Amino acid sequence: MARFHYPCALRWSDMDAYGHVNNVRFLTYLEEARVEMVTALTDDGATPPDLATGILVVHHEIDYTAPLVHRRDPVDVAVWVTDVGAATFSLAYEVADPGVVYARAASKLATYDLREDRLRRMTASEREWLGRYRDDVVVS
Amino acid sequence: MARFHYPCALRWSDMDAYGHVNNVRFLTYLEEARVEMVTALTDDGATPPDLATGILVVHHEIDYTAPLVHRRDPVDVAVWVTDVGAATFSLAYEVADPGVVYARAASKLATYDLREDRLRRMTASEREWLGRYRDDVVVS
Amino acid sequence: MARFHYPCALRWSDMDAYGHVNNVRFLTYLEEARVEMVTALTDDGATPPDLATGILVVHHEIDYTAPLVHRRDPVDVAVWVTDVGAATFSLAYEVADPGVVYARAASKLATYDLREDRLRRMTASEREWLGRYRDDVVVS
């Protein structure tokens, strides 16, 4: 229905010797947005999904479309769900300011039981939670 | 002809709260291997290619296949060239110990003139340099 | 007169394998607050001080007083000026939530000319700028 928007604070130290935000840091921005989205899912008083307790990254892909330089204002990281399976789900992301997209990305993630140290199936409730941020627009 | 092998030292601080090397750090390992490969190209006394002065990341993709935990021994990062264009080239990577692959990845990169702040075509010499690490096996 | 307060966003990846914000990351928080303070000095329309163009760290010291765990709310990093010399100045910091101090720290910094690659004396104007955040309370 809706994309989750995370205003991600840049750090001066995110820049590398080229004076741009390092390409690897973008993946950290995606991670922070993802963690925030999962945490935000628990905000309305319902039982928090176990999602927050363990997610394993299976796959990432990212296209860099414009250089980003440190500034005081946060950058918007949009995250949304593109697919939900039995024990995996897929996300898409866009890191952008109004009028300029810095990166587009996609991830495949798996639900993971940290204590048992193995993958686990999602519950119906978790799949429903993820459905809130479902958007079928796939990163091109 | 040959893959470049970079013995990448792990850092304890590469682990996240799950007690595994964080997924984002793998991209740092790829970056370090890539920088080493380009620097190593200059080792035999010939004029260093301008490659070392500016490479822009256009695209990354990575599959995580096994969790990696900090230990004292480095992990092997193999890097090789899969395609060379006019102003771009493609790399593939494998992060592995003997018998276990932690991640497979691929990047597209562009040659970049830092002083002029714009993309630039590669020289014949640079394309030749890159050819040393050409290997047609593509990450599956 | 007044301390500068920087609401520092935590990142999930700031935590290490102990599940706490890693001790080293606190220094990054100090750095971000310092950069913000110097940038904020330029906010009132006057000529920005050259401070923003090059500051070298000469010394840090930090006491850790309580563990910090990742959460969605930022942590307050207070920064203030404790001494201003000819080519150096000193800062003190406190990383805290209401009622709990996580770390107290102090730094000595030197003004640095990046283009000339050497230390340089501060201008009267820069010393005046720094005076805005002067507070004589020294970290105990």
Add this chain to the structure above:
Amino acid sequence: MARFHYPCALRWSDMDAYGHVNNVRFLTYLEEARVEMVTALTDDGATPPDLATGILVVHHEIDYTAPLVHRRDPVDVAVWVTDVGAATFSLAYEVADPGVVYARAASKLATYDLREDRLRRMTASEREWLGRYRDDVVVS
């Protein structure tokens, strides 16, 4: 008796927008050397000390004496023990190449029981272990 020497691999991404290894990264180098020293203590077949299972940083101080730029060779981080108490111990460090010292530092650390989430006294065996790297030369 002897200082522990850790050959610390630099990462290209350790450099910040100034083109030097970022001041904060030096603390990561100290951490890696410290972790290696504690791990190395277990190398001779004796029971590993619980030191490796939980150390809390209480205090750091560091003097930066020369800028460090990324290169392929590791930098030497010397670590040694300057004091051993009931539940705390102190380390000194020197980050250097032959003929040039980049940083000198000191830390106070506390032994910590991760499972019980509280400080704990060191065992006689641990104090003996630490004694191997005792050196009374204090960082000036």
